[in-house]
Amino acid sequence: MSAKLVERLIITAEKSRPAPDGGFLLSGAEVSVELPFEPARYLYHGWQSWSLAAWREIDQPLPLQKPAILHPMQLDPVHVRDARPNGSWLGAVETPEEGILFLGSLGLDAHVELDGRRLIGRYEAGSGDWFVGAGDETTVMARYADLLAKRLGQGRVATPPRVWCSWYSLYTAIDEALLHKVLADLGDLPFDVFQVDDGWQRAIGDWEPNAKFPSGMDALSAHIRASGRIAGLWLAPLLVVPSAPLYHQHPDWLLRDEKGHPVSAGFNWGEPLYALDTTHPAALEWLAALMRKVRGWGYDYLKLDFLYAGALPGKRYLDLPREAAYRNGLQVLREAMGDAYFLTCGAPILPSIGLCDGMRVGPDVADLWVSPRDAILLANPTTPGGQNALRTTLHRLWLSPLLHTDPDVVYFRSRRCSLSPQEKGLLQDLSLVAGFKATSDLPAWWTAEERQQVQTWLEARPRLQRLGRYSFKIDDRPVDFGPHIAMPPTPRGLQKLQGKLIGWLGSQPFVLRVLFKNGERALQKMLAENV
Secondary structure (H helix, E strand, C coil): CCHHHHHHCEEECCEEEECCCCCEEEEECEEEEECCCCCCEEEEECCECCCCEEEEECCCCCCCCCCHHHHHHHCCHHHCCCCCCEEECEEEEECCCCCEEEEEECCCCEEEEEECCEEEEEECCCCEEEEEEEECHHHHHHHHHHHHHHHHCCCCCCCCCEEEECHHHHCCCCCHHHHHHHHHHHCCCCCCEEEECCCCEEECCEEEECCCCCCCHHHHHHHHHHCCCEEEEEECCCEECCCCHHHHHCHHHECECCCCCECEEEEECCEEEEEECCCCHHHHHHHHHHHHHHHHHCCCEEEECCHHHHHCCCECCCCCCHHHHHHHHHHHHHHHHCCCEEEECCCEHHHHCCCCCEEECCCCCCCCCCCHHHHHHCCCCCCCCHHHHHHHHHCCHHHCCCCEEECCCECCCCCCCCCCHHHHHHHHHHHHHHCCEEECCCHHHCCHHHHHHHHHHHHCCCCEEECCCCEEEECCEEEECHHHCCCCCCCCHHHHHHHHHHHHHHCCHHHHHHHHHHHHHHHHHHHHHHC
């Protein structure tokens, strides 16, 4: 930490002491660091995998993203309307000395905001520890990661697997015969994992195979393993929808608000989403049994999604802080799944550290770079798209010492893909920098040249060097992501009015149901024509 800057800091905390390798360790329910300069940019750090992480000019506050019905599944609902620059667990500003001044919690249920020239950290319940650091951004973030590792732990697996995932080509339109065909078409490409994504289950909360998998999930797993690959499976175990029997059979397992109503976890699959209470003993027993069941089917790679549901605010069986309650549930899931590879997604960041092997660290990608409707009219940086995934993933690479940072899949196909060659190249380079390789391309959609590109990418073991915040050297090739991650302009005038209308429509369940049905029909038509 710069000696001159240290001398000018005014720190308020119950306890403050120098950290062994530089910076300060603080203790308190609320701490503050008064800045000896006027900050220009702030590091927003979103709550869960899909929530925005990015540097932003302080005089350009983030507009309220829309639609509101999706806030629980895209943002931290406790802090949706915070007007000041703020973020979950940590925050930072750039210093005049071309470094950063950083404040980060070393515990859960914490938030940081910038109030004028003060960085303020608060715990939602009780008191806890904090780290203050200043200097080179990479060095400061590495020190923070090291402190978190000592308190929360690290992933267990040294090398991340190379994954083929069914989602970004087939979405929910998977079936047993089609996945058998894809597996055969992959041939000897060196994928370590063949992961079955959403679409195999009866309903969200009813985790049994639907009619499209007549031989059962254990038979599919055996077929995958016979190819020499690990069988992977997607689940969203902390969610339940009204169409699932669980919702009606065990209403006492649901997270509820002060009035006794089920807490909204968003809206998807044409239905409202609700959350399980991860402190309820019977619900925890059910979750553990579910993990043992899917392991018994033969799935040794588990992608658990929409995990934020376990940390939403509400009344629980046990009166625990919400992130502590989530971590309690995640611990049960981790123990029950044994030595399976555990990838978290839609997951609160800090409460997942030490319990998972890998984590999605950005929003979903898509076969388009950016949606102007979502980016500008809805001011929503969490929706699927290549740019949104690139932007947030780059600001989460500091997690790499703690777990495998999954930037989501990459694309090689030119068929059914609107990404330009440059955009596909950016996502491919991001996967090399993050160290996690996955794709969903159907092998039947590749040209011979594209298939060879996949082979080369899977086998690549490049030398990596970080040159700056967004610039790297991959072997001897410089890569600069900086020009490609700019935030869209804030909507004004007519655009602002259009955004309000579209945001209102997007919060109406009947509109979302129509969109979901239309999307399913379009997917079925596309597959009939292309597979």
